[in-house]
Amino acid sequence: MDKLVIEGGKPLSGTIVIQGAKNAALPILAASMLVEGEVTIDQVPRLLDIDVMLGILRELGCRAEHDDQTVRLDTTGLHSSHIPEALMRQMRSSIFLMGPLLARFGEVTIYQPGGCAIGERKIDLHLSGLQALGAEIEEDGSRIVCYAKKLKGAEIHLDFPSVGATENIMMAAVLAEGLTTISNAAREPEIQDLQHFLNRMGAKIIGAGTDTITVEGVEKLTPCAYQVIPDRIVTGTVMVAAAATRGEVTLLNTCPSHLTSLIHVLRRAGVQIAVDGDIIKVGAALRPKAIDRIVTSPYPAFPTDLQSQVMVLLALADGVSVMKETIFEGRFKHVDELARMGADIRVDLSSAFIRGVSRLYGATVEATDLRAGAALVIAGLAAQGKTVVEQVHHIDRGYDRIEQMLGRLGARITRFSPVPNNTVVP
Ligand code: EPZ
Numbered sequence: 028m029d030k031l032v033i034e035g036g037k038p039l040s041g042t043i044v045i046q047g048a049k050n051a052a053l054p055i056l057a058a059s060m061l062v063e064g065e066v067t068i069d070q071v072p073r074l075l076d077i078d079v080m081l082g083i084l085r086e087l088g089c090r091a092e093h094d095d096q097t098v099r100l101d102t103t104g105l106h107s108s109h110i111p112e113a114l115m116r117q118m119r120s121s122i123f124l125m126g127p128l129l130a131r132f133g134e135v136t137i138y139q140p141g142g143c144a145i146g147e148r149k150i151d152l153h154l155s156g157l158q159a160l161g162a163e164i165e166e167d168g169s170r171i172v173c174y175a176k177k178l179k180g181a182e183i184h185l186d187f188p189s190v191g192a193t194e195n196i197m198m199a200a201v202l203a204e205g206l207t208t209i210s211n212a213a214r215e216p217e218i219q220d221l222q223h224f225l226n227r228m229g230a231k232i233i234g235a236g237t238d239t240i241t242v243e244g245v246e247k248l249t250p251c252a253y254q255v256i257p258d259r260i261v262t263g264t265v266m267v268a269a270a271a272t273r274g275e276v277t278l279l280n281t282c283p284s285h286l287t288s289l290i291h292v293l294r295r296a297g298v299q300i301a302v303d304g305d306i307i308k309v310g311a312a313l314r315p316k317a318i319d320r321i322v323t324s325p326y327p328a329f330p331t332d333l334q335s336q337v338m339v340l341l342a343l344a345d346g347v348s349v350m351k352e353t354i355f356e357g358r359f360k361h362v363d364e365l366a367r368m369g370a371d372i373r374v375d376l377s378s379a380f381i382r383g384v385s386r387l388y389g390a391t392v393e394a395t396d397l398r399a400g401a402a403l404v405i406a407g408l409a410a411q412g413k414t415v416v417e418q419v420h421h422i423d424r425g426y427d428r429i430e431q432m433l434g435r436l437g438a439r440i441t442r443f444s445p446v447p448n449n450t451v452v453p
Pocket of ligand 1 (some may be wrong): 049050051053120146147148149150151152153154187188189190191192213331332354355356397398425
């Protein structure tokens with residue numbers, strides 16, 4: 028397993044171009060299964076999760092190439108809607124394939140994706156949404172077979188604005204007969220991106236970005252070329268890293284409007300943020316101020332995917348802050364690792380009480396999940412001394428070569444890959 032070795036204490040500085048959004052690319056790759064032909068998707072970052080998704084599409088019969096940041100798919104050869112259990116377990120986002128494959132084939136077999144480090148990750152809202160569209164669902168252990176001769180439009184209300192369930196239902200409804208409305212839908216920018224992609228192929232969807240989405244079913248779609256939006260969570264991660272190291276960083280290819288809640292939080296902490304079109308400039312010469320309360324909530328509120336990163340900044344702030352996590356029940360696993368670096372954080376159920384310290388100290392820490400791992404990298408950049416971050420594969424799921432990205436901003440960060448034990452070292 029790779030490790031990252033970080034020499035901390037150096038402010039980040041310089042300019043960086045943000046990668047395409049993982050959480051937009053994954054559903055868009057899945058949605059490509061709705062159409063027969065060649066689809067080109069630009070600004071798709073090189074990530075483990077993208078590799079797994081492309082592997083599944085190849086397994087189902089598609090041709091899939093990923094050159095630099097462009098994915099070229101040919102779905103003509105798509106012949107199966109049975110997603111292998113091993114591949115489902117590698118990446119729970121393969122659940123996004125349910126809706127498109129059900130709409131295209133009338134049947135899909137998946138396996139319970141199971142929980143992960145951050146929580147149980149149930150899929151009941153996905154299944155009940157597809158059932159509302161007329162799907163029959165049979166569960167046999169972890170195997171789930173879902174079939175429908177023809178999906179029919181329906182009025183669907185989500186008990187919780189689930190991102191994945193909203194996307195799965197949207198994709199299934201595109202080829203259904205009649206009108207589908209999704210109320211209490213998730214409003215994330217990635218859902219708007221999915222709507223834009225589907226409508227470019229001839230779908231008739233309105234309302235993404237609001238809490239009510241309407242889909243008018245169509246007979247078929249036409250292949251297209253599309254470019255994915257920039258990744259707002261990678262953008263936010265770099266912004267927090269710049270602030271935590273008291274650096275000065277310019278970020279290009281951003282969507283500032285996707286980050287209003289983070290920008291508000293960072294400005295409350297005393298960080299200088301300037302926005303000009305798709306450019307964000309971050310500057311922080313002083314110690315951050317504590318923030319009495321931040322609560323993670325569905326978009327456009329403060330995103331759970333930036334909770335661990337901002338906690339690092341607050342761990343260095345002047346005063347006591349409280350961070351409440353309301354989306355995932357297991358998303359404080361970075362706290363114990365930060366404590367090894369000198370952070371003073373106490374967790375009580377879904378709230379973390381963060382007493383800022385003047386500095387963190389390098390240590391050997393372990394990434395437990397994607398965003399917790401990113402937070403530990405930020406902590407290592409800000410800490411005095413050397414930090415070793417282990418289990419870096421978690422980070423590689425969502426950040427395209429994070430050491431190169433931050434290295435371009437002056438970070439002293441090196442990746443070490445273990446020598447395979449059958450290799451003869453010269
Ligand atoms: C998406 O996950 C993102 N992943 C997550 O990003 C993100 O944290 C999450 O949305 C919330 O914004 C992708 O887009 C690939 P949810 P998703 O369905 O769709 C419960 C990252 O770091 N729930 O909105 O799985 C669920 O248990 C990842 O990039 C049900 O109860 O999120 C959770 O507590 C992590 N039943 C809450 O809703 C369901 O059927 C939010 O889940 C579905 C979800």
